[in-house]
Amino acid sequence: MLIRLALIMIVMAGICKQTFSQSIAGKTKLSVKIEPMVGEKKWLIDSTYVNALGEPFSIDKCLFYLSNFEWKSTSGKWSKIPNSYYLVNIADSSSLQIQLPLQTLAIKGLRFMIGVDSAKNVSGIQQGVLDPARGMFWTWNTGYVMAKLEGISAVSIMPGKKFTYHIGGFSGEQNVTKMVELILDINVGKQQKLFIQADLLKWFNGENPLSIAANPICHVPGKLAKQIANNYQFQFRIK
Amino acid sequence: MKRYRQHIIMIGIVLSGIAWVHADNWWVPVHPVQFTVPKGWPAPAYDFSSNPLTKEGINLGKQLFYDGILSKDGMVSCGTCHQPFAGFATYDHSVSHGIDNRFTTRNAPGIVNMAWQKNFMWDGGIVHLDLQPLAPITAENEMGETLDSVLYKLNKHPEYRKKFQQVFGVKQITTLELGKAISQFVLSLVSYNSKYDRVMRGEDQFILPEKLGYEIFQQKCVSCHPPPFFTDFSFRNAGIPEDEVLHDKGRMRITGKSADSLKFKVPSLRNVAISFPYGHDGRWATLRNVFEQYRSKQPRSAGTDSLLKNGILLSNYEIGQLTAFLYTLTDSTISNNPAFLPEELNRLQKQTRDIHQNK
Numbered sequence: 001m002l003i004r005l006a007l008i009m010i011v012m013a014g015i016c017k018q019t020f021s022q023s024i025a026g027k028t029k030l031s032v033k034i035e036p037m038v039g040e041k042k043w044l045i046d047s048t049y050v051n052a053l054g055e056p057f058s059i060d061k062c063l064f065y066l067s068n069f070e071w072k073s074t075s076g077k078w079s080k081i082p083n084s085y086y087l088v089n090i091a092d093s094s095s096l097q098i099q100l101p102l103q104t105l106a107i108k109g110l111r112f113m114i115g116v117d118s119a120k121n122v123s124g125i126q127q128g129v130l131d132p133a134r135g136m137f138w139t140w141n142t143g144y145v146m147a148k149l150e151g152i153s154a155v156s157i158m159p160g161k162k163f164t165y166h167i168g169g170f171s172g173e174q175n176v177t178k179m180v181e182l183i184l185d186i187n188v189g190k191q192q193k194l195f196i197q198a199d200l201l202k203w204f205n206g207e208n209p210l211s212i213a214a215n216p217i218c219h220v221p222g223k224l225a226k227q228i229a230n231n232y233q234f235q236f237r238i239k
Numbered sequence: 240m241k242r243y244r245q246h247i248i249m250i251g252i253v254l255s256g257i258a259w260v261h262a263d264n265w266w267v268p269v270h271p272v273q274f275t276v277p278k279g280w281p282a283p284a285y286d287f288s289s290n291p292l293t294k295e296g297i298n299l300g301k302q303l304f305y306d307g308i309l310s311k312d313g314m315v316s317c318g319t320c321h322q323p324f325a326g327f328a329t330y331d332h333s334v335s336h337g338i339d340n341r342f343t344t345r346n347a348p349g350i351v352n353m354a355w356q357k358n359f360m361w362d363g364g365i366v367h368l369d370l371q372p373l374a375p376i377t378a379e380n381e382m383g384e385t386l387d388s389v390l391y392k393l394n395k396h397p398e399y400r401k402k403f404q405q406v407f408g409v410k411q412i413t414t415l416e417l418g419k420a421i422s423q424f425v426l427s428l429v430s431y432n433s434k435y436d437r438v439m440r441g442e443d444q445f446i447l448p449e450k451l452g453y454e455i456f457q458q459k460c461v462s463c464h465p466p467p468f469f470t471d472f473s474f475r476n477a478g479i480p481e482d483e484v485l486h487d488k489g490r491m492r493i494t495g496k497s498a499d500s501l502k503f504k505v506p507s508l509r510n511v512a513i514s515f516p517y518g519h520d521g522r523w524a525t526l527r528n529v530f531e532q533y534r535s536k537q538p539r540s541a542g543t544d545s546l547l548k549n550g551i552l553l554s555n556y557e558i559g560q561l562t563a564f565l566y567t568l569t570d571s572t573i574s575n576n577p578a579f580l581p582e583e584l585n586r587l588q589k590q591t592r593d594i595h596q597n598k
Contacts, residue, residue, distance in 0.1 A: 141364040
């Protein structure tokens with residue numbers, strides 16, 4: 001009888017702890033809507049765009065991880081949002097809507113990582129959006145594909161005129177994770193919604209212009225992956 | 240008093256109901272297994288608190304290990320290339336064979352004492368044991384499957400669903416439980432009962448050639464192959480010429496550094512006598528070939544490890560003694576242990592009369 005009672009107590013404690021920890025994680029939710037763009041135009045799967053080098057291309061797949069969110073209070077203090085990992089797929093409208101648990105909606109800025117932090121890369125199999133079965137993981141060379149862009153370009157020398165950029169690498173010199181900071185001068189407090197544009201043209205146009213003709217594929221960590229990540233880190237802007 | 244008792248009972252029923260919903264496996268007991276670190280060995284690298292071993296978990300891992308369900312055509316299992324009788328390496332095949340008559344590019348190494356290893360594969364590309372099985376499952380020249388498809392098959396399989404629920408308390412099997420289950424079995428493969436181990440524990444004695452071989456080993460081999468694992472887990476360029484077909488650059492493929500070109504992990508020598516052929520691509524058929532490579536006077540490439548730059552001076556006599564010593568690293572409690580064999584094989588063996596035992 002005593003043992004059973006003890007078991008029930010443990011179960012009760014477990015339930016209490018769960019509800020309690022949920023309540024402190026976030027009082028309210030900020031809905032972040034991500035809009036895939038190519039330059040000033042909305043991304044459409046059947047549209048052709050042109051990069052800074054004059055190469056035409058269309059995009060049929062783009063996924064990226066956004067993680068380690070932080071928010072800035074009106075007093076200027078940054079706070080972490082624990083366990084904030086999201087996989088954004090431009091072709092899946094539900095993934096373009098992120099619900100961020102926050103203490104308050106009076107925030108002055110938002111900070112997040114494009115990619116997945118090193119700790120989650122090295123500590124075994126993860127679940128949810130970080131499950132390797134989501135197809136954003138390299139099994140032969142442990143690590144997440146932080147961001148992925150695929151499409152077709154007339155200048156590509158690959159079969160089917162394809163180009164595929166899988167950007168990964170989390171350790172040391174190979175690290176491609178990028179922190180993005182967005183300053184919010186609008187009052188999100190009232191509308192509870194934040195619109196962020198993801199400009200995929202930035203993958204090509206930047207410090208090191210990406211030529212599809214010269215580099216139609218990138219599937220390993222290294223110099224090219226880092227150059228592309230340096231470009232795409234500037235893809236986010238507040239609408 | 241009666242009302243008070245009624246309340247207690249009612250609360251009890253409600254809470255048990257909640258417990259029922261939260262833990263799916265609470266009525267099926269699992270039996271914890273204590274991982275034993277052999278005396279004098281370092282602490283394992285694997286974090287057992289993240290995946291506590293149970294008898295049921297190890298058995299589930301074993302069933303998965305020998306089940307072709309993990310491969311696209313149902314024919315290739317982990318055990319296809321990691322064979323118990325070869326110390327869980329590939330017996331008598333240079334490179335591993337995958338689905339559709341395909342070859343991989345490397346020789347499957349023995350997978351004993353994995354609890355102490357921090358990275359996996361010849362190039363160290365995989366940094367956690369739980370993640371290791373995902374590579375052969377998804378490689379197109381090995382099991383050729385997708386994780387989605389494997390999880391679909393397992394979740395449709397009543398027996399596996401029941402066992403995963405019992406061991407991990409989950410209704411839906413995900414990659415996490417698949418990896419942990421296979422790890423449980425692999426972690427149980429601890430090789431520490433070879434003749435060498437018995438001699439070190441004072442339970443047995445080397446015969447003369449073994450003893451002489453051990454002394455030569457201490458002088459000429461031990462810096463890269465130190466006991467108890469008989470590898471220092473480092474990556475080294477042994478001066479082996481690059482294969483003209485495979486172009487396998489080893490560690491460089493992972494780090495992207497030219498200094499790591501042609502470096503491969505120093506293989507463990509445990510069960511070496513039964514795990515031929517040798518080398519990362521299985522290019523040497525016998526131990527004799529390996530010794531010949533190391534004592535060869537041929538000039539070696541620029542990146543060759545400083546310890547092997549000029550080869551190892553070995554006489555025919557020394558090779559004989561060394562071979563005798565290396566044979567003492569064969570562990571029959573690994574290669575011939577019913578606990579590590581597929582259950583169907585164990586059942587078959589029980590039915591067959593063992594002519595050696597005269598029963």
